[in-house]
Amino acid sequence: MQPTSPLAALRSLLKERELDGMLIPRADAHQSEYCAPYDTKLEFISGFDGSAGLALILADRALLFVDGRYQVQARQQVNLSEFEIHHLHDEPIHLWIHENLPAGKRIAFEPMLFVNSQYEQLRTSGCDLVAVNDDPINDIWTNRPAAPRGVIHHMPDDISGESTASKRARVAEALKREGVDYLALTLPDNIAWLLNVRGSDISMSPVPLSFALVKNDGDVEWFVDEAKLPKLDNTLLGSLKTHPADAFLARCAQLAAGKRFLLDGDNAGVAVRFAVEQGGGEIKWQADPVTLMKANKNSTELEGFRASHVQDGAAWVNFLAWLSHEVPLREAAGKPITELEAQEKQLAFRQECNNFWEQSFGTISASASNAAMCHYHSAPETNFAITSKEFYLNDSGGQYYNGTTDATRTMNFGQLDAQRRLHYTAVLKGFLSLITLQFPQGTQGHQIDAFARRPLWELGLDYDHGTGHGVGHCMLIHENPHRMAKKVNPWPMLPGNVLTIEPGYYLAGSHGIRIENQVEVIASRPGFCQFASLTLIPIDLSAVDLSLLNEQEIAWLDEYHQQVRETLSPLVSGEARPWLIEATAPVRTQRL
Structure with a gap:
C-alpha cells in the first residue's frame, strides 16, 4: 500500500536512501521570507504556513521549530499527533540534535536552502550532514505547483534615483577594496536594486527570483529564467550576460579557479560555497555590500x-x-x-x-x-x-x-x-x-x-x-x-x-x-x-x-x-x- 501522507512518504524515501532524517526549512534558494507555492516544502510536509520555521523528520519523530510569533498558529495548523512543536530560538536545532540524537546519525539537507552560518552550526551537532542536491521532496509532491515565471519590468531612474550603471560602479569599487574578484548575489531584492528591475514571482514581494555574479570591474552575469524577460528593453539586457537560473552553481565552479569570491555567510546558500571550493576558488566571508547600499535610501x-x-x-x-x-x-x-x-x-x-x-x-x-x-x-x-x-x-x-x-x-x-x-x-x-x-x-x-x-x-x-x-x-x-x-x-x-x-x-x-x-x-x-x-x-x-x-x-x-x-x-x-x-x-x- 502506498503511503497516504507526505510525512509517511518522506520517511519511506529516507529509508530507501539509508538516511536517518531530513531537515526541511521554510526557505527557498534565495532565503525569501515569503515563498512561492512551488517552494513551500515545509507547509507540504507539516501543514504550517508561517514565514519562519524548520522541521526535523526522523523515522519515529517529527519536530517543528517555530519562533514566538507562531507558537499558537503552529499548534492550530499541524497534526499534533504527528509533530512536536519546539521554539526555534530557545531550542536551536543544532543543540537539540546534539542533546537528543546519537552521534553519527545521517541527516539529509538541501545545501541551497541553508546558508553557511546555519551549516556551520549544524556541523557542531554531532550528526553526519548529508547534502542532497536532487530535491527529494519533488519525488513525493505529486501535485507540486509550477516554478514561478513572473514578468520582470524596469524601475525607472526617476523613481529609483540612481542608474544601474552607477550602482554597479559603486559595487565594483567596494569589491576592489575588499580584494575580491566576484560577488555572488542570491538575494532577489539586492539584485532588483542593483539592476533597477522589479518582478512578480511572489505575490506582494515585487522582486524577481534570480542569481547574479558581479565582477570587480562592474560586469554582471544574471542567472534568470528567460520567460521572465520579454518586457525588458535591450538597454539593460545588452549591458550584461544572461544565463538560465539553474546554471548559477556550475558557473561559479567554472570561474572559481584562482579567483576570490565574496560570499555573505548569512544569506548565500552553502551550495555556493561548495561550488566555489569545488572549482578551486577562495572565499572571503563578509556582508554583501549591496545590502547596506540598498538600505541607505537616496x-x-x-x-x-x-x-x-x-x-x-x-x-x-x-x-x-x-x-x-x-x-x-x-x-x-x-x-x-x-x-x-x-x-x-x-x-x-x-x-x-x-x-x-x-x-x-x-x-x-x-x-x-x-x-x-x-x-x-x-x-x-x-x-x-x-x-x-x-x-x-x-x-x-x-x-x-x-x-x-x-x-x-x-x-x-x-x-x-x-x-x-x-x-x-x-x-x-x-x-x-x-x-x-x-x-x-x-x-x-x-x-x-x-x-x-x-x-x-x-x-x-x-x-x-x-x-x-x-x-x-x-x-x-x-x-x-x-x-x-x-x-x-x-x-x-x-x-x-x-x-x-x-x-x-x-x-x-x-x-x-x-x-x-x-x-x-x-x-x-x-x-x-x-x-x-x-x-x-x-x-x-x-x-x-x-x-x-x-x-x-x-x-x-x-x-x-x-x-x-x-x-x-x-x-x-x-x-x-x-x-x-x-x-x-x-x-x-x-x-x-
Missing part, C-alpha cells in the same frame, strides 16, 4: 516613500471612518462586520489610489482573541466579527509605484475593562518612548529596543517579536540589515534608513494590541538622529488612560495628529472628513 526614494504614505494615509482614514460608522450599526442589526469583510473594504480603498500596485504583505485583520496571534491571517473558519466588545487590530500595507507602506492600528469601538485599557496605554507609551527618542548617529537597533518595552516591563509584560524592521523601496516589506529587537543587530542607523516602530502586547485567548508607524531616520542636532514619521494615520486614543500620559507624549500626539489632519483633510472623502477631525482632536479636549 533623496528620490525618500520622496517616494513620503508621497506613497500620503496616499496610503488617505486610504486608511477612509477605511477607519467607514469602520467606525458601520461597526455599531451592523452589530445592532445582528449582522456585524467580519475580519474578512473589513480587509476587503480596506483593499478597495487602497485600490482607489493612483499609484497603488498591490498589497505589501497579507493583511492582518484580527478581532478579539485572534489578534493574540501577532501574525494571524483571517480565514473563513476563523472569521470573527468586529464588535464594540473587543479590540480590532489591522496590520497592512501597500506597494505603490513610488514607495512601500506598513502600519498597524488597534481600534476600540466601545467600553473597555481596566486591564485592556492599561495594556493599550502601555503599548502606546512604549511606541511614544521610541518614536520621540533622540539617539547618537550610528546607534544600533538592539541598543534602543528596550525604550519601547519599558512601559510593558514595568507591568511584568513583554512581546515576543522585534520592535522594528527595515522596509524596502518598492521591494520587500522586511528589508535587511536593520532591525530593532533584543537580538544584537550590528548595523548603524543613519539618516536615510527607513524602519518601522511597532511594539505590542498579546494575551492568548483574549486580545492583541499593536501600534506601528513607518519612520525615516533623520539628522537632529550635530552627531544625533531622530525618527520622522512617514505613516500618517490617526492613533485611537479612546482606549488610552490619558492620565498616564506625560507632557512630552501629549505634545507629540497633538503635533502628529495636527500633521495628519492638515495633510489628509483635502484628500479623504467627504464622509470621512468629520471622523478625521474628531480622531485627531488635541488630547486636552479628549480629557474633558
